[in-house]
Amino acid sequence: MFQAAHYEFVAGADAVQSAHRIGRRLRVGARIAMCRIDPLRSRPADIVKAERGMQYRYYFGDVQSLGFYPEWIQKYWARKGYNLDILASDLATIKAGTVDYVGFSYYMSFATKAHEGETHFDYDEHDDLVSNPYVEKSDWGWQIDPVGLRYAMNWMTTRWHKPLFIVENGFGAYDKVEDDG
Incomplete structure (x- = not known):
């Protein structure tokens, strides 16, 4: 997965550079699905x-917006024994081809808690999400968190220093067909 993502980053950065060569005023963005992750409790481990x-x-947003891999992910790869095929020329392309803005969708927030004895705090979305008792849930079980949108926008702005573009936002619920007669 990480190797495929790397090739995606290089191709995306190359596309950004190509667009900028075509027209200096062209703007190219990245798109992410933003679901803020809260600690379940105020415990330091959480x-x-x-x-x-x-x-x-x-970290996709980090690479696409900032133009480099964060140090923590490189340490994670080393600890896991992942040996990615990343060339110096790839890193130069990524650095030169950062996006101009970040588009994002926001529908919900997540919550997580640390496992007993955890030392690296690796995150696995399948195993580490827990229900947040402080927010309501939709019919689909999505955590309804409108304040999370503001938090997410502040977090992304502070982290990536790019204009933001909301591409999707809403509420997930079951549709009900009614006959008005």
Whole structure:
């Protein structure tokens, strides 16, 4: 997965550079699905777990907006024994081809908590999400968190320093067909 993502980053950065060569005023953006990750409790381990979850889930935005791989992901790859095929020329392309803005969707927030004895706080979305008792849930079980949209926008602006573009936002519920007669 990480190797495929790397090739995606290089191709995307190359496309950004091509667009800028075609027209200096052309703007190219990235798109992410933003689901803020909160710590379930104010325990320090839960806070670290939530921060690592945000880093892991949004490192794509880091690479595309900032033009480099965060140090933590490189350490994660080394610890896991992942040996990615990343050339110096790839890194130069990524650095030169950062996006001009970030488009995002926002429908819900997530919550997580640390496992007992955890030391690296690796995040696995399948195993690490928990229900947040402080927010309501939609019919689909999505956590309804409108304040999370503001938090997410502040977080992305502070982290990536790019204009933001909301491409999707809403509420997930079951549709009900009614006959008005």
